[in-house]
Amino acid sequence: MACDFRRGGKLKLASKPSHVGKLQAMAEEIRREVDPSAEWLTREDLRNEVVSDASHGGILYPKSAMMHMGRYANGVAQAAHRHGAAIWERNAVTARERVPNGWRAARWATWRWGARTPIRSTVSRGPPSRCIQETRGSCPSSAPIAA
Known part of the structure; x- marks a missing residue:
């Protein structure tokens, strides 16, 4: 079915320092219960993914996909x-x-x-x-x- 499906990954970013702890816990739970490939990225790690210092960390879901x-x-x-x-x-x-x-x-x-x-x-x-x-x-x- 032509629906522009592509697997490009997804980032869920911590836009405030107060979000970091909750997202880190979420990343661990997702890795343990759902997707072992999900990983927590520090602010420094994010520089390889996003050209910005605005985020304080984030969860990378490398298997995530999208479609129209x-x-x-x-x-x-x-x-x-x-x-x-x-x-x-x-x-x-x-x-x-x-x-x-x-x-x-x-x-x-x-x-x-x-x-x-x-x-x-x-x-x-x-x-x-x-x-x-x-x-x-x-x-x-x-x-x-x-x-």
Whole structure:
């Protein structure tokens, strides 16, 4: 899918001296629990990454990636449509229901089924308000869609 994906890394910078301790602790936790390649960079180390002395340190996530979200969303929508899904834009989630591992959108403002195989919303492990916020205006897949 053409969405300008690239893995270029990410820096989270400490803009104030008071941020350093918390970010150092966060870097250690991320390295221990999530990504062993994440590392804390001192102010001096940052000079190799950023031409500035404005930051007091930072976390480098070398595996972090980015993509053009609009192109990605359009690509997913096109693949879903090719496989028989009906897509309704600007269709707000108006209700949710608890499922064993989180929340699922249960009702949309315009509730119509037109697809041969309806696509249900993905499960969010976040709080209910986040689930609604993330799914508003779209009906994301609950399983991967082959392009």
